[in-house]
Amino acid sequence: MTSPALSLRGVSRRFGGLLAVREVDMQLEVGTKRALLGPNGAGKTTLVNLIAGAVPTSEGTIELFGADVTEESGRRRVARGLARTYQESKLFSGLSVEDNIALALIGSDGGLWRPAPGGRAQRARRERARELAARVHLTRLMGDRAAALSHGAKRQLELAMALASRPRVLVLDEPAAGLSPSEREMLTQLLHDLDRDLTLLLIEHDMNVALAVTDSVTVMADGRVVFEGTPDEVVASDLVHEIYLGVSHV
Ligand SMILES: Nc1ncnc2c1ncn2[C@@H]1O[C@H](COP(=O)(O)OP(=O)(O)OP(=O)(O)O)[C@@H](O)[C@H]1O
Numbered sequence: 001m002t003s004p005a006l007s008l009r010g011v012s013r014r015f016g017g018l019l020a021v022r023e024v025d026m027q028l029e030v031g032t033k034r035a036l037l038g039p040n041g042a043g044k045t046t047l048v049n050l051i052a053g054a055v056p057t058s059e060g061t062i063e064l065f066g067a068d069v070t071e072e073s074g075r076r077r078v079a080r081g082l083a084r085t086y087q088e089s090k091l092f093s094g095l096s097v098e099d100n101i102a103l104a105l106i107g108s109d110g111g112l113w114r115p116a117p118g119g120r121a122q123r124a125r126r127e128r129a130r131e132l133a134a135r136v137h138l139t140r141l142m143g144d145r146a147a148a149l150s151h152g153a154k155r156q157l158e159l160a161m162a163l164a165s166r167p168r169v170l171v172l173d174e175p176a177a178g179l180s181p182s183e184r185e186m187l188t189q190l191l192h193d194l195d196r197d198l199t200l201l202l203i204e205h206d207m208n209v210a211l212a213v214t215d216s217v218t219v220m221a222d223g224r225v226v227f228e229g230t231p232d233e234v235v236a237s238d239l240v241h242e243i244y245l246g247v248s249h250v
Pocket residue numbers: 015018020038039040041042043044045046047087
């Protein structure tokens with residue numbers, strides 16, 4: 001049997017007196033597209049930070065493809081195929097779309113900056129940056145500064161940057177937040193078109209986006225997993241309506 005792409009067992013994180021994540025168990029088989037829902041402060045971003053190795057766990061075990069990565073650095077996890085985006089934008093706002101993607105490619109190469117221009121590695125990188133831009137429909141904006149992009153185009157760029165390392169597990173933290181309806185539609189289509197083998201964990205408050213691109217749903221509240229099921233089961237669940245859907249999101 002193949003190992004799950006991502007497996008969490010008894011994962012907790014304490015911040016002083018606050019248990020932000022409490023004994024979370026989660027298994028994502030390879031190719032699963034999972035939505036992670038929950039009200040503000042439920043612990044979703046903290047869970048992403050634990051998965052990515054940005055924040056150490058207080059308790060529990062995290063495995064990627066069967067390997068225990070609980071004590072590994074974030075960089076090592078990227079090398080194992082993990083990529084994530086951030087709830088807050090982390091673009092280099094003064095640089096072009098192309099250069100942002102190129103930097104993500106350099107980072108995923110192991111961070112070796114090769115200043116000599118015109119080299120084969122550099123040409124290959126430019127080619128790959130163009131491919132990634134095309135994949136997220138940003139070809140026309142390659143030369144534009146990131147700061148000048150619309151909200152939606154910024155999210156598209158962040159997705160391209162996350163895909164730069166050719167991830168096998170992709171974790172997106174509220175990629176549709178602040179997007180217009182048409183930008184949302186574009187993003188939904190992009191997420192829908194991700195490779196079948198790519199395992200996705202998508203934090204998303206917009207149910208139209210979340211349920212359109214995922215095959216299973218985990219709901220967190222107060223640090224705990226309180227529900228796991230199919231999109232249909234989530235929509236039908238009184239508990240989920242009570243703790244989540246009934247709560248208007250700010
Ligand atoms: N570095 C930190 N230090 C102290 N407390 C933190 C830290 N990071 C998160 N928290 C707290 O942990 C709890 C969970 O926060 P988290 O950001 O994970 O929630 P979330 O589900 O992502 O919420 P949102 O939907 O608003 O993004 C909150 O009470 C938050 O204040």
